[in-house]
Amino acid sequence: MKTPNKQKNRWIVYLNSPSRSADRLDRFLEILESYTPWVEYRRGRTAYLEFEEGRGEEDHPLEIIGRLRKDLDGLGIPVSFGIGSTKLLARAAAGLTDPGESLWILPQGEEDLIQGLSVELWPGLYPKTISQLLHLGIRRVGELARIDPFWVKRVWGDRGLVMREQARGFDPRPVTRRVPSLELTPLLPQPRLFPPQGKTEKLKVLSHLAAFLRDKYGETAAKYSLE
Numbered sequence: 001m002k003t004p005n006k007q008k009n010r011w012i013v014y015l016n017s018p019s020r021s022a023d024r025l026d027r028f029l030e031i032l033e034s035y036t037p038w039v040e041y042r043r044g045r046t047a048y049l050e051f052e053e054g055r056g057e058e059d060h061p062l063e064i065i066g067r068l069r070k071d072l073d074g075l076g077i078p079v080s081f082g083i084g085s086t087k088l089l090a091r092a093a094a095g096l097t098d099p100g101e102s103l104w105i106l107p108q109g110e111e112d113l114i115q116g117l118s119v120e121l122w123p124g125l126y127p128k129t130i131s132q133l134l135h136l137g138i139r140r141v142g143e144l145a146r147i148d149p150f151w152v153k154r155v156w157g158d159r160g161l162v163m164r165e166q167a168r169g170f171d172p173r174p175v176t177r178r179v180p181s182l183e184l185t186p187l188l189p190q191p192r193l194f195p196p197q198g199k200t201e202k203l204k205v206l207s208h209l210a211a212f213l214r215d216k217y218g219e220t221a222a223k224y225s226l227e
Contacts, residue, residue, distance in 0.1 A: 008074060009053040011061055012175060014082040014090035017045035024075055024147035029179055032073045035064065040178045050175035065102050085110065091123035114169050125163075129156065129181060140184035141167050159225055 015032075032039045038050035051064065058064075065081050072079050082094025083104040092113065095101040105113055119125070119133045122141050132155070138144055144152065144167035152160040165171070 009051050011053060011085055012084060012090040013049040013061075013065065014052070014087070014094040015045075015047050015049060015079055016082070016091075016094045017077050017079045017128065019045045019077055025180075027075060028072070028077065028124050031068070031075075033179070034071075035068055038177055040175045041180055045079070048090065048175045059102060062102070069102075075209045087173050087175070088123060088171040091122065092117055095121050095123060111169060114167065115140060117141040119144075122163075143167070 008116075028045065029039065029041065032041075032047060032049060036049050036051050040048040040050075042048070051061070053059070061083050065083065069079060069081070078099050080094050080097045080099055081102040082090045082092065082097065083102065084090040084093050085107060089105045089110060093105045097103045117140060119130055119139060119141055122130065125133075133139075133144070138147070144164055146166070149161060149164060152164045156163060
């Protein structure tokens with residue numbers, strides 16, 4: 001698959017709609033592609049878009065989003081837009097908006113957003129993973145960056161290391177052109193978050209991690225129930 005040239009400054013949009021209908025999907029995708037060739041369709045009415053940073057007033061992110069919103073309004077689709085320099089930031093921004101609104105995370109606000117974002121709003125995590133983070137006293141995304149990689153990998157495998165990098169503010173995932181066939185638009189599989197190990201072993205690892213957190217940050221740092 002092709003990926004955009006990363007030598008130039010680009011910004012990413014996560015477009016989200018509560019509508020999951022496939023009606024007029026062809027026109028929906030046609031509108032998106034009229035703005036940028038870098039359309040990574042997800043499912044329903046969600047997609048990542050990537051734009052090259054322009055110089056003119058008409059290339060300003062909010063100007064482009066304004067025009068795109070008007071085009072999609074013509075289809076009767078309520079859309080929220082999140083704008084950021086990475087996929088994580090763009091999707092997190094969309095999750096913080098109300099339907100039909102836009103939120104742009106400016107570069108100077110990126111670190112504060114990551115540090116303060118509730119894990120309950122962490123894009124892409126399963127509810128089970130969020131529950132585990134909360135039980136371990138990890139309530140903000142940025143807090144995971146302070147946990148030793150050894151423990152993170154023991155609990156969540158390689159996916160955990162990706163999570164930790166995101167908590168440090170790194171998300172190198174590019175927008176990859178993915179426009180589905182109109183005849184068949186299957187749901188994309190979710191990434192596997194846990195290594196293939198038994199429940200008993202997982203509970204044992206979580207218990208050790210909780211003990212590590214209490215020892216390092218105090219008794220209130222992690223209260224994990226094994227029940």
